[in-house]
Structures are given as structure tokens and as C-alpha cells.
Amino acid sequence: MxxxxxxxxxxxxxxxxxxxxxxxxxxxxxxxxxxxxxxxxxxxxxxxxxxxxxxxxxxxLPYPAEAIGQIRWEYHDYAMLHQELDDFRLRWPQLSRVYTIGTSVKGREMYVLEISDNPGVHEVGEPEMKYIANMHGNEPIGRELLIHFAEFLCIQYYKKDFRIQRLVNETRLHILFSMNPDGFQEAYELFNSSQGLSLPYYGRSNANGEDLNRNFPNLNNMAYESERLSGKNHHFIPLKSDLLKLQPETANVLRWLSDYPFVLSANLHEGEMVANYPYDTSRSRRSFYTASPDDAVFKHLAQTYATKHAFMSTRTEPCPYTGAEVFAGGITNGADWYSIRGGMQDYNYLATNCFEITVEIGCLKFPPANRLSRIWDDNKEALIGFMERVHIGIKGRVTDTKEQPIPDAIVKVTGPAINHDITTAIDGDFWRLLMPGLYTITATAPGYEPQSRVATVKRNRSTWMTFTLHKEEPKPECIEEEEDELDNANILFEIKEAFRDMGYAKKKGCGSEPPREQVNRGPLLATP
Missing domain, CATH: 1.10.287 (Helix Hairpins)
Structure with a gap:
């Protein structure tokens, strides 16, 4: 009608x-x-x-009738979050999709909300990013901010906010509100029953007592050794022993990372005020600055969040606890702050195409709910600005001569060289975050000739590149057949092999071989 x-x-x-x-x-x-x-x-x-x-x-109606902020500033327990997501799906069906990546130790669903102009569909060339919160159950601020951030995006989209409309139309956003729903429920029940009491470690771990940010496969040692040997520099495969130690929540995230071609991510924590970037694991047991091959990009990502936050980059007073410090510019290299093993942000970088940072968004864990709206005001612009960073560098597609996509093709930055490659997604599309500059990009795939192109990367927008790879020409088979001069000689097999090594015998059908060093050996067989 x-x-x-x-x-x-x-x-x-x-x-x-x-x-x-x-x-x-x-x-x-x-x-x-x-x-x-x-x-x-x-x-x-x-x-x-x-x-x-x-x-x-x-x-x-061009926008939903209830296009005003309806979600209250309060801590949402598991049942309340479930209800909010049901309501969200009804209010914004054209922009949202709710799905789950699995269950926690105690069987609670790990819900993800997708925000996109075409939810449920990967559009070729459109980058995908994620926000994750509440990895530690007693750090709930990020969980609440992301609920309101999702509502804010939808409201502004239907109010025809150009910046938000462009961002939602060109980005597929996934939000995991709680990576540790069991730990949160434990901390939340203490918070409610004690009228706002929060203990430092109560609910931090999952229901099995494991810190999820120490539970990811440790790929750093592989990467550092491979770097020393000039070997592989991306998509490292975890050891079986590491996989056997995974908690259910961690295993769910690993599967999630393999299901979606994430490009950018931020993991929200509380307890400090700083944006932390890889590597988190130093090359020794000591804590010291440990740069990744993409150190410049990671610094830029961390600076984006810190500078767009109300005061993260400019504060002069440390958090009010012993040992707290003020970080220059509001950012830090993870291993320079303190080195950990099994962290999520390093795993993202070394096992997938995703660049992730960890953002500590508040000194106090579980502040009174009436402070949440002010914390939202402090972080709103940072959340938007960081999301926009998914559109820097290059993006494009790798296909064959019949315009069929080539998945798992390797895209290298070969000049100036950055020792970290990425791979194409199932549709042959790729995204590579880079700082502004002039780069040589090379695409390779098994059975295809490599192709290199030059790209000019500009500030605040991505450069589109296409690669059309041609099949490699088949090489002629090498026929194991010696020249007559050696076959006619009645020489034992061992001697024949020795002559071949000395360069007298040639193999037919193998193509031209580089000339060997010429030595005056005299005739092959002495004449009587």
C-alpha cells in the first residue's frame, strides 16, 4: 500500500x-x-x-517514529542486554542484525550487533571492523558505551547526518558487547547487592578463573624467529598445545575472526586512560618498546582515539592508584608498558588481516551509573573517529583474466618494504591500512604470475587498486636422457654420475643451463 x-x-x-x-x-x-x-x-x-x-x-516513514535516545544510562545485566537487542532489532531492522558467536562457560550467549546499510551481507570492497568490550567482566563501561554508540549511529543515520550516513553506508560494523558475560554477571551482582561496591579482581576472569587476555595463542615467538630467519611474516598457525588451552570464550572469538574479514578493531578496557598498540609481547622477558612492522600505522590509530577523546591525550594527572602514570600523548606501546603473553591484539595482527588496539577508557572500574552519560560524551567523537580509520591506506580486488576472484592471494607492500603481508578475502577483495605516501604493491598467488603496481596513498581516504593475475606458463618437463657421447661409453653408473657432476653430460629437454666453469679436462676418452 x-x-x-x-x-x-x-x-x-x-x-x-x-x-x-x-x-x-x-x-x-x-x-x-x-x-x-x-x-x-x-x-x-x-x-x-x-x-x-x-x-x-x-x-x-523515512526514519523510525522513535528516533530519539531510548536506552537508559544504567548497567545492563545479561537479561537486560538481551531485551535491548530484541528492541533494537525491531526499531532499526534496515540497519541492524543480531547474531551470536557462541556461548560462555555457563552457557550465556556472546551477542554481536551488526550495523550496516545492508546487514547480513558482505559487500565487495566494503571493509569490516569490530568493537569489543567487557573482556574482563569487572570492566563494564565499554559495554554500556557501545550499546549507546549503536543507537547513536542509527538515530543519526535517519536524521540524515551526512558523516554518519557515509560511515554506515561504507562500513560493516560488528559490536561484541561482552566477551566475558559470566564474569560481568558476577561483578554486576556484587555491584548491585553492595550498593556500588566493586572489588579490583572480582569478575575479571571467566567462570573458569582464566584471564581471557592471556588465553590467546602466543604467536609472537613464532613471528620473532621467522623475522630473524627472513621467513613468513603473517597468518601464523597456532600450535596444537595452545589451542587445547583455549577457554570457550576465546575459541568463539577465534572462529569469529576466521568467519569475517576484519580490517580494524578496538578492544575497550578500564583501569587506566591510554590507547595501547602492538606488540604486547616483548622479545624477552623484560618490558621494553617492541615495534611491529606496522608501528607507524598503529601509532596513528592509537593517536586517533587518544586525541579525539575529550582529555586522554592532554591529561596531566595519573589515575588515583599506586604505580599509575601519565602517558605522553595518551598512547603507549603495549610491551613498553608491561609485557604480556597470549594477548588478543597481537593475535589479531599475527593470525589475521586485522589491526587491533586496546583502549583503556577510564581509571575507575564500575563507576556509578549516573556518570556514564558524561563518559559517553568524552568518548563519542573518539569512537566515530577511530571507526573512520578503517578507510585509510589501500583497498581493492585481485582477480584472474576471466575476472574471477582469487581468494587467499598475498598482497605485499614491497616498496618501501613493510614486512607484514595480508591476504585477499573469499571475493578477492583486500584492505591494507597504510600511512600517506607512495608505495609499490605486489599481488601474488600460487599458479599465477605476480603483478606489481604503484599506489599513492592520500590522507583520510583509501586508494582503490585492482590486480589481474595471469596464469603461469607451464615449464617443459626435464627428460632424464644423456647425450650420445656419454651413453656410448662403456662406463659404470658411478663414473657416469661423476662425469655428469663435472659438466660433461647434459640432460635433453631441460632447457638451457647456465654455463659451468670451464676447466681444461682434455678429451673424454684417451685415444690409444
């Missing part, structure tokens, strides 16, 4: 209701025995038609 028709129907409903009301008033004046049953049946029928018309109108 068209909206104009619905509007006309609604006007007719109003007019007829008014006429019937006038008629009923006349009837009341003329008789005290008005037929109540007929009046009720008639008006119920009209009312039903009008309600149906109103429902159609709401479906036709």
Missing part, C-alpha cells in the same frame, strides 16, 4: 469517526435508549481500519 493512499485512508477514518460521533450525539439527544451494541461494533471496525492505516504509515 502506498503512503499517499494510507494518508488518504487515515483522513477518511478521522472524518467518518467525527461524523459518527456527531450522529451519536444527536441520537443521545433524541433518545435515552441508544443502541449501544451497534455503536460499539461500528466504531470498533472503524478503529481497526485506522490502526491498520497508522501501522502502514509507520512503515513508510
Amino acid at each position: 502506498c503512503c499517499d493512499c494510507v494518508c488518504r485512508l487515515t483522513k477518511d477514518c478521522h472524518a467518518e469517526m467525527a461524523d459518527n460521533q456527531d450522529n451519536s450525539n444527536d441520537s443521545r439527544r433524541s433518545s435515552q435508549n441508544f443502541p449501544a451494541r451497534g455503536y460499539s461494533r461500528r466504531h470498533i471496525s472503524l478503529l481497526s481500519a485506522c490502526l491498520l492505516a497508522i501501522a502502514y504509515i509507520l512503515a513508510c
Whole structure:
């Protein structure tokens, strides 16, 4: 039904209701025995038609009728989060999708909300990013900020905010509100029952007592050794022994990372005020600055969040606890702060194409709920600005000569060289975060000739590149057959092999071989 028709129907409903009301008033004046049953049946029928018309109108509106912030500033427990996501799906069906990546130790779902102009679909060339919160159960601020951030994006989208519309139209965002729902529930129940009490480590770990940010496969040692040997520099495969130690929540995230081609990520924590970037694991047991091959990009990502935060980059006072410090510019290299093993951000970088940083967004864990709206104001611009960073560097597609995508092709930055490659997704598309500059990019795939192109990367936007790879020409088979001069000689096999090594014997069909060093050996067989 068209909206104009619905509007006309609604006007007719109003007019007829008014006429019937006038008629009923006349009837009341003329008789005290008005037929109540007929009046009720008639008006119920009209009312039903009008309600149906109103429902159609709401479906036709350019933005939902409830396009105002409805989510309250409070801590949402597991049941409340579930309800909010149900409501969200009904309020914004054209922009959102809710799914789960698995369950926690105690069987709680790990819900993800997707925000996109085409939810549920990977659009070729469109980058995907994620926000993760509540990895430590007693750090719930990020969980609440992301609930409101999702609502903010949808509200502003339908208010035709150009910046937000472009961001949602060109990015597929995934939000994991709680990576540790069991730990949160434990900390939340203490917080509620004790009128705001929060213990430093109560609920930090999962239900099995494991710190999830120490539970990821440790790929750093592999990367450092491979770097020393000039070997592989990306997509390291975890050891089986590491996989056997995974907690359910960690295993769910690993599967999630393999299901979606994430490009950018931020993991929100509390307890400090700093943006922390890889590597988190130093090359020794000591804590010292340990740069990744993409150190410049990671610094830029961390600086983006810190500088767009209300005061993260400019504060002069440390957090109010022993050992706290003020970080220059509001950023730090993880291993320079303190080295850990099994962290999530290093795993993202070394096992996937995703660049992740960890952001500590507040000194206090579990602050009173009435402070949440102010914390949101402090972080809103940083959340938006960081999300926009997914569109820096290069992106493009690798196909064959028949325009068929080549998945798992390797995309290298070969000049100036950055010793960290990325791979194409199933549709052959790729994204590579880079700082502004001039780069030589090379695409390779097994069975194809490599192709190199030059790209100019500009500030604040990505450069599109396409690679069309040609099949390698088959090499001629090498036929194990010696020249007659050696075959005609009655020489033992061992001697024949020695002659071949000395360069007398050639193999037919193997193509030209580089000339060997010429030595005056005399004739092959002495004449009598």
C-alpha cells in the first residue's frame, strides 16, 4: 500500500469517526435508549481500519517514529542486554542484525550487533571492523558505551547526518558487547547487592578463573624467529598445545575472526586512560618498546582515539592508584608498558588481516551509573573517529583474466618494504591500512604470475587498486636422457654420475643451463 493512499485512508477514518460521533450525539439527544451494541461494533471496525492505516504509515516513514535516545544510562545485566537487542532489532531492522558467536562457560550467549546499510551481507570492497568490550567482566563501561554508540549511529543515520550516513553506508560494523558475560554477571551482582561496591579482581576472569587476555595463542615467538630467519611474516598457525588451552570464550572469538574479514578493531578496557598498540609481547622477558612492522600505522590509530577523546591525550594527572602514570600523548606501546603473553591484539595482527588496539577508557572500574552519560560524551567523537580509520591506506580486488576472484592471494607492500603481508578475502577483495605516501604493491598467488603496481596513498581516504593475475606458463618437463657421447661409453653408473657432476653430460629437454666453469679436462676418452 502506498503512503499517499494510507494518508488518504487515515483522513477518511478521522472524518467518518467525527461524523459518527456527531450522529451519536444527536441520537443521545433524541433518545435515552441508544443502541449501544451497534455503536460499539461500528466504531470498533472503524478503529481497526485506522490502526491498520497508522501501522502502514509507520512503515513508510523515512526514519523510525522513535528516533530519539531510548536506552537508559544504567548497567545492563545479561537479561537486560538481551531485551535491548530484541528492541533494537525491531526499531532499526534496515540497519541492524543480531547474531551470536557462541556461548560462555555457563552457557550465556556472546551477542554481536551488526550495523550496516545492508546487514547480513558482505559487500565487495566494503571493509569490516569490530568493537569489543567487557573482556574482563569487572570492566563494564565499554559495554554500556557501545550499546549507546549503536543507537547513536542509527538515530543519526535517519536524521540524515551526512558523516554518519557515509560511515554506515561504507562500513560493516560488528559490536561484541561482552566477551566475558559470566564474569560481568558476577561483578554486576556484587555491584548491585553492595550498593556500588566493586572489588579490583572480582569478575575479571571467566567462570573458569582464566584471564581471557592471556588465553590467546602466543604467536609472537613464532613471528620473532621467522623475522630473524627472513621467513613468513603473517597468518601464523597456532600450535596444537595452545589451542587445547583455549577457554570457550576465546575459541568463539577465534572462529569469529576466521568467519569475517576484519580490517580494524578496538578492544575497550578500564583501569587506566591510554590507547595501547602492538606488540604486547616483548622479545624477552623484560618490558621494553617492541615495534611491529606496522608501528607507524598503529601509532596513528592509537593517536586517533587518544586525541579525539575529550582529555586522554592532554591529561596531566595519573589515575588515583599506586604505580599509575601519565602517558605522553595518551598512547603507549603495549610491551613498553608491561609485557604480556597470549594477548588478543597481537593475535589479531599475527593470525589475521586485522589491526587491533586496546583502549583503556577510564581509571575507575564500575563507576556509578549516573556518570556514564558524561563518559559517553568524552568518548563519542573518539569512537566515530577511530571507526573512520578503517578507510585509510589501500583497498581493492585481485582477480584472474576471466575476472574471477582469487581468494587467499598475498598482497605485499614491497616498496618501501613493510614486512607484514595480508591476504585477499573469499571475493578477492583486500584492505591494507597504510600511512600517506607512495608505495609499490605486489599481488601474488600460487599458479599465477605476480603483478606489481604503484599506489599513492592520500590522507583520510583509501586508494582503490585492482590486480589481474595471469596464469603461469607451464615449464617443459626435464627428460632424464644423456647425450650420445656419454651413453656410448662403456662406463659404470658411478663414473657416469661423476662425469655428469663435472659438466660433461647434459640432460635433453631441460632447457638451457647456465654455463659451468670451464676447466681444461682434455678429451673424454684417451685415444690409444
